[in-house]
Amino acid sequence: MILLLMPVIQIILFGFAMSTEVKNTKVVVLANQADEVTRQLIERIDASQYFEIAVIAHNSGDVDNAFRDGTAKLAIIFENGFSKKLTHEGKAHIQLIADATDPNAATSFVFYAGNIINSYQQELMPVQSAAGLIQPEVKMLYNPQMISAYNFVPGVLGMIMLLICAMMTSIAIVREKEMGTMEILLVSPMKPIYTMLSKIAPYFVLSVINFATIMLLSVYVLHVPVAGSFISLVLVSLLYIFVSLALGLLISTITSTQLAAMFISGMGLMLPVMLLSGMIFPIENMPGILRFISNFVPARWYIDAVKTIMIKGLSITEVGTDVAVLSVMAVLLVIASVKKFKVRLE
Amino acid sequence: MNEIIKPSVEKVIVTENLTKKFGHFTAVDHISFEVKRGEIFGFLGANGAGKTTAMRMLCGLSKPTSGNGTVAGFDILKQSEMVKKNIGYMSQKFSLYDDLKVWENIELFGGIYGMTDSEIKLKTDELMAKLNFENERNSLVKSLPLGFKQKLAFSVSIFHTPKVVFLDEPTGGVDPITRRKFWELIYEAAASGITVFVTTHYMDEAEYCNRVSIMVDGRIEALDSPANLKEQYNARNMDGVFQQLARKAKRIDA
């Protein structure tokens, strides 16, 4: 049954919901004088399917904030006296700043924005003979060299840790059930919770080692620096490992064969992480229902937090939401698995 | 009982110095024996004596290291495909597909052995009548009681009228009455000319065999009718014979 539904779900997901295309990207605009030309240009941008004006900034601090808390991925900044300069001096500067933590997306933003500006300018030309040249000036924020590793390192972190923790833990525990050793352990005076903890411990250590390896590789081989506080990054990662382990524990309590555990952690965790975490497909582009579901994918919050700390170089206080959501998830998962965990076989 | 036997197929299983080595370990060590058509041949031995390995070679599943043998007139080395076509196999562990219906299982195995549809249909009806299974024809195998399953599994293993049927501990864990009913089926099959090659841990079942071989450390240590063996070893029953022989085992059981 599941095998029959799987392809249907995947096709629908990939076909309709998942796209790397730019759609309704949030834009912050900073224009000091709201004159005719700027207003028209802003309207053009807002009207396009690619962009949506989210914030009208009043100063550069607003722009910074919009990037920081992720309310905007692209900033369009008109220089002072934009319209005047355009008519009088024949040229004016417009600055396009893109959040380049996802370099591919950033390139598209800039490209589409540039196109809109160009076509507007061509319309402008014949009407106002004196129309000058709009000169866009592009800036890639956070990732000026456009290194793609900036995007995938957080994604890989989010996936590997989940895989090691959740999948391996659940399989290891369920294996004991299958082998029958669980029966003996249950009939021993050892507290069942210790049995669980002893099963979890090796995978905790393993994930920490994995985290360290990925960090070393990304910093020294891929040259992705940890822009923000390393301590914050470690703390967030530990929280995420904790969530993943609790997930693994929960899976182990509801399955009784290794195959089932593998299937649930594979299909139930891997796929959402790949598709709904924002690792490959930007969450903003998804239809509402998927965006809603993505809220329940721990990796989504973790990857966001890692991007913010590692790439954007912001402090842990900037990822408050992510940390809060992950903490709530951790608590709920632990409660659920402890409740589900039985001191008996069934 | 066996009037229709042709002399050429009189010996259904023949082995000569059949040997299987795994590295330095000789699992089966030069065994030679013959089994006649329609015979019930008990193949006994302690755990690790080499029974399973020997049986796998006879079924054409494993190539002997040296020696040769024929089963149903076919060479187990060169004609293993033909051997497989002419034997039936049943073990306690693998018997039938649990989530298929009774008739589906029969049709499947009949089909695997290349029987025609009309033949399968005819024989299925016959079998259902014989086993009093008509009402269970459309039941899933997993819903049947263990005794039923066992009988059905055996009937399926001889459905294509093989020359030999290999039974690997067919009655393990079965209640005494079902176990006896099962042996009655074996007798019936043997009477119809099918040779039965059976392993068991129940020593009373060894008594039901025409001849019994006892393997110790990869060799056949004794081979005769139960009555002769009991006399030879001065034992009251087959258990006594077995205990005397198996205790001789030198191979370290580990």
Next chain:
Amino acid sequence: MNIIHNNNIAVSCAGISKHYKKVQALKNVSFEVSKGEIFGIIGPDGAGKTSLFRILTTLILADNGTATVNGFDVVKNYKNIRECVGYMPGKFSLYQDLTVEENLEFFATVFNTSIKENYDLIKDIYVQIEPFKTRRAGKLSGGMKQKLALSCALIHKPAVLFLDEPTTGVDPVSRKEFWGMLKNLKKQGITILVSTPYMDEASLCDRIGLIQNGSFLTIDTPEEIIAGFGQRLWAAHSKNMNKLLTDLRSNADVKSSFAFGDAVHITLNEDYKTEQLRHELEVKGHTGISIRTIKPGIEDCFMELSKSEKY
């Protein structure tokens, strides 16, 4: 905690029932096992043996009824029970990729003890596998695995030992050895509950319960069960055993007939004489006929008792 009425009772069950989906695994089972007894639960696969053991070892909960082990209730005091019982499940439950010694050490640790502490208890068994202590458990033969599993179940000197089909699939020689080990353990005061599908092992138990379809057919000492057979049992022989069985079956005066090793065990209607039977068999062409009275075994009793059950 429950008041223990009798200090001599190691295990007691009252009205235990258990069902899984549609299958009724245990039906209103009650019995008691005294301390220091070897109690055999004998019956075929699917009779409910494993379910019963799992209830007593606190692994599953019964639908109805109460049970105590060593005076502790299996539901309320399950923690106490887990400290004082040893359990060997039917499936081989050791770590296949740990060595013999590591397995033993592991279970010693789990039970808060050390190999040294109770070495004398397992010594007799463990010396036999000690030569292979660096071998992985997965590479051991059936008999050796069984010994290792028993050692592991004994490492904490349990008061009650539960052995679920320890001899299934094991050859007769190893089985005999295994029962020898159980006899020694009994001498050390351990109560042993053992289940088996092999009827011939019944005589090695102090008391046995014959179980079929989730309920006991009878519970008693093997001698009493045999004494309770209640009829004369005859062993019949002839040259053609297969025909003998068919002919006996078709004889209305033969109440039951079952192949039994090299003979057919039969019971006869009361006023039917063996001379008559012999004569009738001769008429049917049998030669070498012998019909002699024999003492029934547990298997005869099991079949006689289970006949009255719906089959």
